[in-house]
Amino acid sequence: MYGVVLAAGRGTRMRPLTDRRPKPLLPVGDRTLLESVFDTARDVVDEFVVVTGYRGEAIRESIGESYRGLPVHYVEQPEALGTAHAVAQAEPIVDDEFLVLNGDVVVDASLPRALAEADGTAIAATEVEDPRAYGVLSTTSDGALAGIVEKPDDPPTTLANVGCYAFTPEVFAYIDRTPESDRGEYEITTTIDLLLDDGHRIDVAPYEGTWLDVGRPWELLKANELALAELGDGVEGAGTVEDDVHLHGPVVVEEGARVKSGVYVEGPALIREGAEVGPNAYLRGATVVGPNAHVGHSVEVKNSVLMADASVGHLSYVGDSVLGRGVNFGAGTNVANLRHDGEHVRVTVKGDRVDTGRRKLGAIVGDEAKTGINTSLNAGVKLGAGETTAPGETLTRDRSPER
Structure with missing residues (x-):
């Protein structure tokens, strides 16, 4: 299984700390954000694929060709065109099941483990008190994904999309079919809608651990x-x-x-x-x-x-x-x-x-x-x-x- 880690963003909300480095290389304790993500997943993946963009050469120099014995590959997203577009850059390398993780989000090891244990395609979700600021999941009677609605005024559930996924290589064909969103990007949630429309089952992997999007300086603290x-x-x-x-x-x-x-x-x-x-x-x-x-x-x-x-x-x-x-x-x-x-x-x-x-x-x-x-x-x-x-x-x- 591959771990595809999205690390291409510029991190403008984190400025000035990202003016001279990519956000995934910001320090968290004794390692970088990116290394922390690797550590959460290294027990369930065989190799990593890092999608780079802004100052990607710094990530390559910092991490190298392996991390704690696991191979690390690099692909580039030359333009920030959304999460589906970022995942698509991994297609030349990925030929088996894979996880999609974010290189700037703090989670614990139970999240990639839950996704890896799912059967095929899965989406991680966590309960939140007020889900109106998130993508909100609804489920079927047997716990599969029924749909996602973005930032609803009247949320159907309190299940928020964590933004981490498990896919098979079949998803790349659906990414190719994914239309551009209103904000000019190709969203992975739209790809998931296409999978649901074609009758694919998508498991919902529950997650109850730490979930911190490190997007702004005080969140680094x-x-x-x-x-x-x-x-x-x-x-x-x-x-x-x-x-x-x-x-x-x-x-x-x-x-x-x-x-x-x-x-x-x-x-x-x-x-x-x-x-x-x-x-x-x-x-x-x-x-x-x-x-x-x-x-x-x-x-x-x-x-x-x-x-x-x-x-x-x-x-x-x-x-x-x-x-x-x-x-x-x-x-x-x-x-x-x-x-x-x-x-x-x-x-x-x-x-x-x-x-x-x-x-x-x-x-x-x-x-x-x-x-x-x-x-x-x-x-x-x-x-x-x-x-x-x-x-x-x-x-x-x-x-x-x-x-």
């Missing part, structure tokens, strides 16, 4: 919170921990990392290879200090992700934030992560102000951005890749490179 919740109790790892360090809760210090004297850590926390923390720093909440990142003297980092080579040198506070690769915070940079009025933090996504649903959210900082000393970053602000601030500047509006 949530994905990392979920990943770090899986850490074992106590301190693990082969890194160097100096005297007078206090580690509490689940903490992993990977080989090559160093935690210097005076550091206090309240896990869950992951300090990755080559990272350096301290002296006299404070880490708390679900925090990841990425490979070769640096958290310096008298820095507090709370519930945040620092990607590879990021540096928060000294006398700074970073809360509920995501710092991209190679970010450098000047001394005294402070991030606000809470509104004075107690309302949810709002973030601008593709020109619209969006309620994040979070009372606490700090800054989203793109790769290689730098702040001058004593910079203040407002709650929910985005600093684009390669952007800078002046010493003493207060940033209350997003700053992005001209495009």
Whole structure:
């Protein structure tokens, strides 16, 4: 059985974190989103086919030709023309039953297992309280799929389409027949309608586990919170921990990392290879200090992700934030992560102000951005890749490179 993983999208809602990388390569715990998807499915598939598009070469370089002993093939979707069009790119390789999984969605291993155990074609579904924002499934008396209706005002059930499927190669002929949708794309749900019209049985695979679409920056924070919740109790790892360090809760210090004297850590926390923390720093909440990142003297980092080579040198506070690769915070940079009025933090996504649903959210900082000393970053602000601030500047509006 093949695992076809859709990883071609540009990830514009995740900007600026995707300005210099494809979204499936964003870090979740100690691996990328794409690797997390591989891990959920590797017990039920024999090889992977990754459908790439935006910055696909970076995915090829990162993953290589195999993952934990399973072959990895790559096909390209040169233009974003919908999910059915993306699946169709795998046809030259796939000659047996296959699963379709998303390269930017956090699920657990029970989902691909349920699809693999289905007989032939299947669709994964989960119960939700309010299904009006989803594709909603109706079923026959024996549990097969009867139909899908997209974002209905009056949902027939509370079964939401998870967006993961099991198919046989027969589906490619139906994709060829799939008409273009009103938004100019070829949708796999339309393909499924064609299969139903021809009398094909499609099983509904129930799923009750984690389901998180990592589409926006604060959802990356949530994905990392979920990943770090899986850490074992106590301190693990082969890194160097100096005297007078206090580690509490689940903490992993990977080989090559160093935690210097005076550091206090309240896990869950992951300090990755080559990272350096301290002296006299404070880490708390679900925090990841990425490979070769640096958290310096008298820095507090709370519930945040620092990607590879990021540096928060000294006398700074970073809360509920995501710092991209190679970010450098000047001394005294402070991030606000809470509104004075107690309302949810709002973030601008593709020109619209969006309620994040979070009372606490700090800054989203793109790769290689730098702040001058004593910079203040407002709650929910985005600093684009390669952007800078002046010493003493207060940033209350997003700053992005001209495009």
